[in-house]
Amino acid sequence: MAETMPKHIAVIMDGNGRWAAARGLSRSQGHLAGVEAVRTLVRECRTMGIPYVTVYAFSRENWQRPKTEVSFLFDLFLRFIREELPELLRQDIRLAFMGEKSDLPFAVRQVMQLAESKTAGCASMTLTIALNYAGREEILSAVRRAVADGVPADSLTDERLRSYMYAPWLPDPDLIIRTSGELRLSNFLLYQGAYSELYFSDVLWPDFGPAELQEALRSYASRTRRFGKTDAQIQSGE
Numbered sequence: 001m002a003e004t005m006p007k008h009i010a011v012i013m014d015g016n017g018r019w020a021a022a023r024g025l026s027r028s029q030g031h032l033a034g035v036e037a038v039r040t041l042v043r044e045c046r047t048m049g050i051p052y053v054t055v056y057a058f059s060r061e062n063w064q065r066p067k068t069e070v071s072f073l074f075d076l077f078l079r080f081i082r083e084e085l086p087e088l089l090r091q092d093i094r095l096a097f098m099g100e101k102s103d104l105p106f107a108v109r110q111v112m113q114l115a116e117s118k119t120a121g122c123a124s125m126t127l128t129i130a131l132n133y134a135g136r137e138e139i140l141s142a143v144r145r146a147v148a149d150g151v152p153a154d155s156l157t158d159e160r161l162r163s164y165m166y167a168p169w170l171p172d173p174d175l176i177i178r179t180s181g182e183l184r185l186s187n188f189l190l191y192q193g194a195y196s197e198l199y200f201s202d203v204l205w206p207d208f209g210p211a212e213l214q215e216a217l218r219s220y221a222s223r224t225r226r227f228g229k230t231d232a233q234i235q236s237g238e
């Protein structure tokens with residue numbers, strides 16, 4: 001029997017700026033509204049018992065945005081973690097991060113470390129925030145570190161390579177959702193998403209609520225994941 005519920009949902013939260021522009025608001029206000037949508041997503045997934053949720057909050061390419069927007073995003077991130085920590089603990093949610101930590105502001109790294117250690121014992125769900133993340137860089141730096149460790153070429157298996165990535169313990173996403181009508185991955189989970197089901201929604205991220213999530217889950221449940229096999233093989237459970 002095929003799994004009808006994803007174990008790991010990963011979300012490319014896109015469209016905050018357009019949501020704000022459509023209302024004559026600033027991009028910052030769009031990002032603020034986006035944070036509310038994250039809270040809703042986390043609550044819904046926790047209630048449904050989805051064990052892993054990953055959100056793409058800031059890509060390495062996002063550094064190219066105006067300085068004021070970048071610093072607003074980091075302030076917002078700091079505030080979100082600080083405010084959300086008691087609630088995450090109450091809901092037994094572990095918080096984790098993936099991305100290049102080394103070039104993040106010190107205050108951000110400090111809060112990340114605090115949140116990770118405080119929630120390390122939480123086991124009902126894992127919320128992973130992809131921050132300063134880029135899929136290509138993740139693969140490249142994993143290869144570089146494996147080479148630097150002297151791993152022989154023929155020992156560099158899938159499992160070994162993954163051990164050098166940001167979150168080796170995280171299962172591959174079953175479902176990747178992207179909002180705002182854009183049909184691309186924007187450097188998100190390039191390695192881990194090899195067999196993920198993709199779901200694209202036209203809704204802008206701040207408007208992505210419980211109904212939109214249910215729609216994505218319905219779509220997921222209706223699909224056949226073949227992993228290269230035939231339908232007959234899948235039906236016979238081979």
Ligand code: IPE
Pocket residue numbers: 013014015016017018019057058059062073180205
């Ligand atoms: C997604 O919304 C949030 C981040 C990338 C940080 P955008 O800020 O990309 O919103 P649009 O795409 O400009 O509408």
Ligand code: IPE
Pocket residue numbers: 012013014015056057058059062182184186
């Ligand atoms: C992808 O959104 C990154 C995040 C959601 C954090 P972007 O808005 O940066 O993507 P592009 O530039 O439209 O591909």
Ligand code: MG
Pocket residue numbers: 014015016
């Ligand atoms: Mg965007």
